[in-house]
């Protein structure tokens with residue numbers, strides 16, 4: 001079984017375009033699907049689910065879209081706090097929080113603290129996240145703590161220090177690239193790409209991927 005699944009949730013904009021709707025509608029449907037897939041991951045026995053919700057590069061999108069995504073994130077957190085409680089989900093974030101509004105950071109911190117002891121699954125949102133930025137911040141942290149630069153010390157200095165490496169990395173939306181996501185933690189991840197757009201990605205397809213994961217031979221560089 002995969003312990004840690006990470007997902008690049010791509011295709012919200014195209015999902016909306018296909019329906020002649022505004023891109024924001026696609027993001028709204030995408031946010032709804034976060035709950036669906038989190039519940040499916042719990043059913044499957046997955047312990048960590050990391051979702052790429054906003055990248056360090058996404059700030060370059062039109063101001064109106066960035067503002068919409070920020071508001072959507074706040075709304076999502078307001079709504080989901082209850083779901084986390086009910087379903088025993090621990091909420092975590094990775095990324096550089098320093099660019100977010102005080103109110104958003106406060107909200108994130110309070111949900112993190114409130115759900116810290118939940119054990120069913122840890123849902124991790126990657127927000128203002130970029131793997132290169134994360135690695136640079138980790139190196140600075142190692143330097144400031146005078147830690148010897150080695151793999152172990154870098155791993156514990158990353159935002160992801162609290163969780164295991166990625167077992168399965170999924171990208172929806174048809175593109176076959178990693179887009180600066182979890183580069184260190186996915187060194188030995190099994191990769192899955194699907195043309196399905198994120199709002200349409202459902203439990204059935206996730207479970208089929210997990211079945212395929214079980215058949216893959218992971219050698220980690222050995223024979």
Ligand code: FPP
Nearest residue numbers: 009010011012013014030031053072073076
């Ligand atoms: C990619 O779609 C999606 C994102 C920019 C990030 C994912 C955002 C969500 C799923 C919604 C917000 C999530 C939460 C947790 C509130 P795209 O716009 O790049 O799609 P396109 O490639 O079809 O244009």
